[in-house]
Amino acid sequence: MELIVNILLGIVIAATPLVFAAIGELAVEKSGVLNLGVEGMMIVGAIAGFSVTIETGNYLAGVGAAVVAGALMALLFGFLTQSLLANQVATGLALTMFGLGLAALLGQDYSGKAAGNFPKLDIPVLSDLPLVGALLFGQDYLVYLSILLVIGVSWFFRKTRGGLIIRAIGENHDAAHAIGYPVVFYRYLVLLFGGACAGLGGAYLSVVQTPFWAEGMTAGRGWIALALVVFAAWRPGRALLGAYLFGGITILQLHSQGFGVEVEAQYLSMLPYLATIAVLVIISSDRLKVKLNAPACLTQPFRAAT
Amino acid sequence: MLRLEPRREPSRAMQVLTPVFAVILTILAGLVLFAILGKDPFRAIWLIFFQPLTQTYALAELTVKGTPLILIGTGLAMGFRAGVWNIGAEGQFVIGALAGGSVALALHETAGLWVMPLMCIAGMLGGMAWAAVPAFLRTRFNANEILTSLMLVYVAILLLSAMVHGPLRDPEGLNFPESRLFSESMTLPILVEGTRAHLGFIIALVAIGIAWLFLQRHLLGFQIKVQGQAPLAARFAGYSEKRIVWLCLLTSGGLAGLAGTFEAAGPVGQLVPALPIGYGFTAIIVAFLGRLHPFGILLGGLLMALTYIGGEAAQIAMSLPSATTRVFQGMLLFFLLAMDVLVGSRIRWIPRQAAG
Numbered sequence: 105m106e107l108i109v110n111i112l113l114g115i116v117i118a119a120t121p122l123v124f125a126a127i128g129e130l131a132v133e134k135s136g137v138l139n140l141g142v143e144g145m146m147i148v149g150a151i152a153g154f155s156v157t158i159e160t161g162n163y164l165a166g167v168g169a170a171v172v173a174g175a176l177m178a179l180l181f182g183f184l185t186q187s188l189l190a191n192q193v194a195t196g197l198a199l200t201m202f203g204l205g206l207a208a209l210l211g212q213d214y215s216g217k218a219a220g221n222f223p224k225l226d227i228p229v230l231s232d233l234p235l236v237g238a239l240l241f242g243q244d245y246l247v248y249l250s251i252l253l254v255i256g257v258s259w260f261f262r263k264t265r266g267g268l269i270i271r272a273i274g275e276n277h278d279a280a281h282a283i284g285y286p287v288v289f290y291r292y293l294v295l296l297f298g299g300a301c302a303g304l305g306g307a308y309l310s311v312v313q314t315p316f317w318a319e320g321m322t323a324g325r326g327w328i329a330l331a332l333v334v335f336a337a338w339r340p341g342r343a344l345l346g347a348y349l350f351g352g353i354t355i356l357q358l359h360s361q362g363f364g365v366e367v368e369a370q371y372l373s374m375l376p377y378l379a380t381i382a383v384l385v386i387i388s389s390d391r392l393k394v395k396l397n398a399p400a401c402l403t404q405p406f407r408a409a410t
Numbered sequence: 411m412l413r414l415e416p417r418r419e420p421s422r423a424m425q426v427l428t429p430v431f432a433v434i435l436t437i438l439a440g441l442v443l444f445a446i447l448g449k450d451p452f453r454a455i456w457l458i459f460f461q462p463l464t465q466t467y468a469l470a471e472l473t474v475k476g477t478p479l480i481l482i483g484t485g486l487a488m489g490f491r492a493g494v495w496n497i498g499a500e501g502q503f504v505i506g507a508l509a510g511g512s513v514a515l516a517l518h519e520t521a522g523l524w525v526m527p528l529m530c531i532a533g534m535l536g537g538m539a540w541a542a543v544p545a546f547l548r549t550r551f552n553a554n555e556i557l558t559s560l561m562l563v564y565v566a567i568l569l570l571s572a573m574v575h576g577p578l579r580d581p582e583g584l585n586f587p588e589s590r591l592f593s594e595s596m597t598l599p600i601l602v603e604g605t606r607a608h609l610g611f612i613i614a615l616v617a618i619g620i621a622w623l624f625l626q627r628h629l630l631g632f633q634i635k636v637q638g639q640a641p642l643a644a645r646f647a648g649y650s651e652k653r654i655v656w657l658c659l660l661t662s663g664g665l666a667g668l669a670g671t672f673e674a675a676g677p678v679g680q681l682v683p684a685l686p687i688g689y690g691f692t693a694i695i696v697a698f699l700g701r702l703h704p705f706g707i708l709l710g711g712l713l714m715a716l717t718y719i720g721g722e723a724a725q726i727a728m729s730l731p732s733a734t735t736r737v738f739q740g741m742l743l744f745f746l747l748a749m750d751v752l753v754g755s756r757i758r759w760i761p762r763q764a765a766g
Contacts, residue, residue: 140556180744189414189754190747193495193556197694198747202740208733319733324564331557370572377561381547384558389551407416 109235111355116239116247117313119351121146121305123250125329126336126343127257128301133333134261135294136274136401140196141181142302143326144203149174149303151207154310154317157219166219167246167307174303175296177203182295186288189405200326208319219315222246246308251344253301258340270294274399277406287406302326324377331380335387337397346383353379414755424753429699429706432746433713439741449728457727458720458738468723470605472715474677478503478669480614480711482693484621485662487702491625492634493641494658498544498559499666500690501566502537506667507674508570509536511589511681514596514674515578521595529596530671537667538660540566545659549652555659563690571683578681589681598676610672615708617665622704630657666690688736695743714739 125142132139139145152173157166181199184190222244225231230241261267270290273280277287309325310317328350336342357372388394437455444451462468482499489496496502510533517525543562547553571587580590598608625631637644637654644651669689674681696714700706721735 184744184747188748188751190750194698194743195747197497198740198743201691201695202737202744205733205736205738205740209731209737212731212733324561327557327560331561334554334557368572368576370568370575374565374568377564380561381553381558384553385547385551388553391552394552 105235109239111359112239113243114355114358115348115351116243117351118354119347120247120250121308121313121325122329122332122347122350123254123344124305124308125302125326126332126347127250127254127340128298128305129329130333130336130338130340130343131257131261131270131294131301132298133402134274134338134399135270135291136277136399136404136406137185137291137295138192138196138403139178139181139199139295139298140193140330141177141199141203141326142298142329143322143324144200145174145177145299145302146203146306146309146326146329147207147320147322148177148203149306150310150321151211151214151306151317152303153307154219154315155210155214157311158214158217163222163311166311167304170303170307170311171300172303174299174301174306176299177303178295178299179292181299182292185405186291186295189407192403192405204320211317211319214317215319217317219311222312222315244312246304246312249304250308254340254344261340271399274401277401277404281406281408287408291406302329305329328376328380331384334394335383337387337393338399339397350376350379413758413760414751415758416755417753420753421756425701428749428752429701429710429746431749431752432699432742435745435749436738436742439745440738443734443737447730449730454724454728454730457724458717460720461723462716462719467605468719470602470607471719472712473601473607473611475715475718476711477608477610477614477676478673478689479693479696479714480708481610481617481669481672482662482666482690483696483700483707483711484614484617484704485665486693487697487700487704487707488621488625488634489658489662490638490697491702492637492654492658494655495556496541496544496559496659496662497556497694498541498561498563498690499662499693500686500688501559501563502540502663502666503670503673503690504563504566504570504686505540506533506537506670507681507685508566508573508670509533509667510671511592511674512578514592515589515681517596518590519593521593523595525595526598526675529675530668533667533671534664535667537663537665537670539663540667541659541663542656545656549655555655559659567683567686570681570685574681574683580680587683591680592675596675597679598672606677608672608676610669610676613668613672614711618704618708625704630654634658666693692739695739698743698746717742 125146129139129142149170153166153170156169157163177199181195184195185192224242224244227241231237261271269285273285273287273290281287306322309321332343332346335346353376357375360372437459440455441451444454486496486499510529513529513532540562544555544559547558548555574589575587578589580588598610601607601609633649634654637649637651673685678685692714696707696710699710717735717738724730725732
C-alpha cells in the first residue's frame with residue numbers, strides 16, 4: 105500500500121507542471137492563437153521562480169516572479185503576432201529558442217543550489233489520515249491551485265460572457281470583429297494568461313518538484329503540453345486527465361527499474377516522448393473530430409478590415 | 411497615430427532589407443545586453459561579429475560551422491515554403507551521424523575511396539528514415555508534424571547516448587561513452603591545410619545550387635510554392651498534398667542526415683553523446699534569415715556560423731556565458747519576424763483628426 109501511495113504522489117507531482125502549461129495553452133488556442141513558445145515561457149518561469157525564491161527566501165515571491173516572467177514572454181509573442189502580424193508558428197519557435205538561451209544566461213550562477221521544501225497543505229486530522237491523507241489533503245498548495253485553475257477555465261468558457269466572446273473570436277474573428285468585439289485586445293489578455301500559466305508550470309519544476317535549477321530542465325514538457333491540448337480536444341477536463349496520464353508514464357519509467365525491468369535507462373527515458381506521438385496519432389486520425397473541436401481560426405492572422 | 415496599411419504586393423526591396431535591419435537591431439540590442447551584464451559592450455560586439463572576419467583560421471571555421479547550417483537550412487526552407495513544418499532536424503542530424511558513423515565503425519580500418527560515399531549515403535538514408543516517421547504520421551493519420559518531429563529529437567538524442575554507452579563504445583577506450591576514432595578514409599578531406607575546413611562545404615554549395623534549380627525550374631518546385639501560398643489553388647490544380655509533404659520531409663531529413671555524417675566524419679571524427687549542439691534548431695533561423703531562398707540561406711548560414719565562432723571567442727576573451735550566443739540567435743529571429751511586417755505592410759502616419 106505504501107508503494108502505491110508513493111507512486112500516486114509521484115504522479116501528481118510529475119503531472120502538475122503539465123497541467124499548468126496545458127490549461128494556459130488551451131485557453132490561448134480557444135481564442136484562435138497557437139503559441140508554440142510554451143517551452144520557452146516555461147523555462148523562463150522556472151529560472152525566474154527559482155532565482156527569486158533563492159534570493160528572497162519567499163516562495164510566494166518566487167511563484168509571483170515566475171507568473172510575471174511567463175506573462176512578459178507571452179507579451180513579446182503577442183506584440184509580434186497580434187500587433188505586427190508575424191507568423192505564429194515561426195514566432196512561437198523563436199520564443200522557445202530565445203527563452204532557452206535567456207534562461208541559461210540568467211541561471212548560470214544558480215546551478216547546484218537547492219530551494220528547500222515548498223509548503224504543503226496541513227489540516228489537522230485530515231492530512232494525517234492513513235493513505236488518503238497525504239494524497240488528498242497533504243499536497244503542496246500549487247497542486248490545488250492547478251486543479252482549481254482547470255475548473256475555473258472550464259467554468260469560464262462554458263458559463264461566462266467573456267468565455268463565450270473568446271470562443272467566438274477563436275471560431276470566427278472576422279464575425280466577432282464585425283459585431284464589435286476587440287479581437288486583438290482579448291487575444292492579448294488570453295495570451296498573458298497562457299504565459300502566466302506556463303511560467304507557473306516552469307516554477308513548479310524548479311521550485312517544488314526537483315527543487316534545483318538545471319539548464320534545459322523543462323526537457324520538452326512545453327511541447328508535451330501542446331500535444332495534450334490536441335489530445336484533450338480543447339476541453340479542460342480532458343487536459344487534466346491527459347496530464348495525469350503523462351505523469352503516470354513518467355513515474356512508471358522511474359519505478360520500472362525498481363521492479364527489475366532490465367532495460368537501459370535511455371530507452372525508458374524515451375517513453376514520454378513516444379507516448380506523446382502515440383497519443384497524437386490516435387486522436388488526430390479522427391479528422392472529423394479534430395475539425396469539429398479545433399478553434400476554426402487557429403494560427404490565422406487577424407487584420408481588422410477598415 | 412501610426413497605422414499599418416497593407417501593401418498591394420509584398421515589397422521586394424523590403425524582403426532583402428529586413429534581414430539587414432534585423433542584424434543591425436540585434437547588434438544594438440546586444441550592446442544593451444552586454445552593458446547590463448557589466449561587460450564592455452563595444453569590445454564584445456567587435457569580438458562576436460567582426461574580429462573573426464580578420465583571421466584566416468576563423469574564416470575556415472566559418473565554413474566548418476556553416477556547412478551543417480546551410481545543408482539543413484536549405485532542406486527546411488523547402489518545407490517551410492510549402493507549410494510543412496519539420497522542426498525535428500536536430501533529430502535527423504543525430505540519426506544521420508549515427509548511421510554514417512555506424513558504417514565507419516563497421517568498416518574499421520578498411521581503406522578505400524568508396525568508404526566515405528557509403529557513409530554519406532547511410533547518413534542520408536538515416537535522416538530520411540527519421541523524417542519519414544512524421545511524414546507517414548501526417549499523411550496517414552493527420553498527426554501534426556511539428557510535434558511529432560520535435561518529439562523524435564529527444565528520442566534520437568537518447569538513442570545516440572544508448573549506442574555510445576553500449577554497442578558502439580570504443581572497446582579499447584577506458585569505458586568512456588564514445589566510439590573509436592574514425593580512420594583516415596573515414597574522415598572528410600581537408601580543403602586548406604592547417605584548418606578544419608572540409609569537403610562538406612563544397613557539397614553544401616552544390617546543394618544550394620541544386621535547390622535553386624529545383625525551385626525555379628522544376629514543376630515540383632512550383633507546386634511547393636503554390637501549396638504554401640494558396641493551398642486551395644493547389645488542390646484545384648490537382649497537386650497531391652501528400653506527395654509534397656513526403657517530398658519536403660524526406661529532402662530536409664536527408665540533408666540533415668548528411669550534415670550529421672559530415673559532422674561526425676569531419677570536425678568531430680568519432681561518435682560522442684555531445685555531438686548534437688543545436689545546429690538543427692539554429693538552421694530554422696537560418697532558413698528564415700535567408701528568406702527561404704537558397705542563396706539567402708548561404709548568407710544566413712555563414713552569419714549564424716559567425717555568431718557561434720565569435721561567441722566562443724568572446725567567451726574565452728571576456729568570460730561571457732556560453733548561452734549568450736543562443737540569446738543572440740533568438741533575438742535575431744525576433745527582430746527579423748518583427749521587421750517582416752514591412753514586407754507586407756507600410757507604416758503610415760495619420761493625423762488624429764483624419765483617423766477620427
